Amino acid sequence: MKAAPWIHWIALPTSLLIWGLVAALLDTPLLPGPLAVLQTLWGEVRAGELQHHLGVTLRRVLLSFALAMALGTLLGVWMGRAPLVNALLDPLLVLFLNLPALVTIILLYVWLGLVETAAVLAVVINKVPNVAVTVREGARSLDHRLEQMAAVYHFTRWQRLAHVWTPQLFPYLMAATRGGLALIWKIVLVVELLGRSDGVGFQLHMAFQVFDVASLLAYSLAFIAVVQVIELAVLQPLERRASYWRQAGGRHA
Amino acid sequence: MLDLRIEPPTSCRSVLGTIVTDIAEGDRICLLGPSGIGKTTLLNVIVGLDESVPAGAVQRAPNLRIGYLFQEHRLLPWRTLRQNLRLVGVRPHEVEPLLAQVGLAGCGNHLPDQLSLGMARRAALARCLAVKPDLLLLDEPFASLDPQRAQSLRRLIGELLEARPRMAMICVTHDIRDAGELANRIWYLDGQPARLQWDERLASGGDVAGITRKLRSLEHKVV
Numbered sequence: 001m002k003a004a005p006w007i008h009w010i011a012l013p014t015s016l017l018i019w020g021l022v023a024a025l026l027d028t029p030l031l032p033g034p035l036a037v038l039q040t041l042w043g044e045v046r047a048g049e050l051q052h053h054l055g056v057t058l059r060r061v062l063l064s065f066a067l068a069m070a071l072g073t074l075l076g077v078w079m080g081r082a083p084l085v086n087a088l089l090d091p092l093l094v095l096f097l098n099l100p101a102l103v104t105i106i107l108l109y110v111w112l113g114l115v116e117t118a119a120v121l122a123v124v125i126n127k128v129p130n131v132a133v134t135v136r137e138g139a140r141s142l143d144h145r146l147e148q149m150a151a152v153y154h155f156t157r158w159q160r161l162a163h164v165w166t167p168q169l170f171p172y173l174m175a176a177t178r179g180g181l182a183l184i185w186k187i188v189l190v191v192e193l194l195g196r197s198d199g200v201g202f203q204l205h206m207a208f209q210v211f212d213v214a215s216l217l218a219y220s221l222a223f224i225a226v227v228q229v230i231e232l233a234v235l236q237p238l239e240r241r242a243s244y245w246r247q248a249g250g251r252h253a
Numbered sequence: 254m255l256d257l258r259i260e261p262p263t264s265c266r267s268v269l270g271t272i273v274t275d276i277a278e279g280d281r282i283c284l285l286g287p288s289g290i291g292k293t294t295l296l297n298v299i300v301g302l303d304e305s306v307p308a309g310a311v312q313r314a315p316n317l318r319i320g321y322l323f324q325e326h327r328l329l330p331w332r333t334l335r336q337n338l339r340l341v342g343v344r345p346h347e348v349e350p351l352l353a354q355v356g357l358a359g360c361g362n363h364l365p366d367q368l369s370l371g372m373a374r375r376a377a378l379a380r381c382l383a384v385k386p387d388l389l390l391l392d393e394p395f396a397s398l399d400p401q402r403a404q405s406l407r408r409l410i411g412e413l414l415e416a417r418p419r420m421a422m423i424c425v426t427h428d429i430r431d432a433g434e435l436a437n438r439i440w441y442l443d444g445q446p447a448r449l450q451w452d453e454r455l456a457s458g459g460d461v462a463g464i465t466r467k468l469r470s471l472e473h474k475v476v
Contacts, residue, residue: 145325146327146329148302148323148327149323151301151302152302152319152321159340163332163340167329167331245331245332245366
């Protein structure tokens with residue numbers, strides 16, 4: 001059964017209300033109310049600061065996301081299809097899965113210096129194992145009956161990739177994307193906090209120095225909103241389009 | 254058009270035993286045998302899907318085109334019938350005539366899962382025909398269909414064969430009536446490992462009683 005659309009609009013406004021009430025009751029600069037945060041946000045927008053730092057962070061997120069998805073997908077498919085490669089690389093994969101993001105970031109900054117390459121590379125190294133593990137599951141569950149069909153009917157490599165494999169891997173790629181985006185932008189903030197002089201993470205760092213909670217909240221909420229827009233405008237339509245055929249069973253001709 | 258010489262070493266516990274035979278143009282073979290004996294395995298060997306069989310065991314005529322109707326339709330469920338046919342090389346204007354041939358006119362934009370089992374099997378049959386096969390392999394094409402639909406599919410396959418006298422066919426089935434209606438040659442596969450216990454061209458089709466008698470005697474012999 002499908003829930004009514006307005007159900008989606010209960011939890012967030014309620015939280016906003018509670019936040020406002022608690023902030024008004026406590027009346028302390030350590031917990032500014034929604035209005036104060038909105039004012040700070042607007043101030044940053046007018047100064048051009050917010051757009052600049054959001055843009056920088058978004059660029060880092062998208063770049064490292066694209067690299068991590070590409071590398072992780074290649075690695076995952078390869079490991080899922082070739083047992084030898086899987087046996088060889090699996091221990092490494094487990095190692096990197098359990099390597100704390102902070103360690104990668106610090107090591108790369110120490111080795112490469114506080115440069116953009118180190119920042120992006122640190123995020124990619126953190127994310128690739130997650131993507132690889134998810135996609136590997138997908139590659140393992142590829143339907144061998146469709147492989148046989150593709151062999152009998154002499155599908156080209158490109159046809160197999162586009163019409164046989166990608167549709168089967170799609171749910172796994174989608175899962176990796178969803179988890180990926182959320183994880184990556186959080187790591188990017190840490191990377192910026194530790195060794196960059198722009199981006200949302202850097203601004204949070206500055207705000208932390210002076211306990212400027214209003215700025216902290218303004219920047220975080222702004223970026224959460226950006227990620228939400230990506231989810232609604234890109235990911236969900238993409239998923240609806242690609243999984244159209246799944247509902248076909250119910251609508252028999 | 255195709256020579257078969259499967260000779261597994263006696264030490265090897267393979268499904269198929271020694272099978273030496275050939276398929277000629279116009280052969281309409283019904284492959285009979287108990288369930289799980291290796292009939293599908295034999296089809297897979299013939300089409301080249303079974304990698305445990307040495308490459309020389311199946312000698313195909315150069316450029317031999319094979320159409321294989323699997324037990325399941327094995328159409329890509331995320332592509333429409335039209336897209337499924339286009340993927341095996343059917344040109345856009347040929348899609349509709351091809352679908353009409355198997356009684357699916359106007360279904361080009363349906364997804365496979367929107368079709369009933371019988372319709373999906375017809376669509377898969379259209380894909381077999383799309384490659385203009387010299388050899389058509391059918392793996393239990395009438396299984397799980399109600400008698401009426403099975404009969405109409407049998408009639409359709411009969412007509413398609415008539416229109417292509419040079420095409421050879423191997424049809425796996427459990428029903429001797431299929432053999433009577435479609436076949437001019439019988440293969441009976443049985444034993445462990447499985448061998449062709451009977452390989453004979455029938456003088457005239459339709460002798461269901463004769464085939465039944467012969468099969469009975471074979472079943473007793475193998476057991």
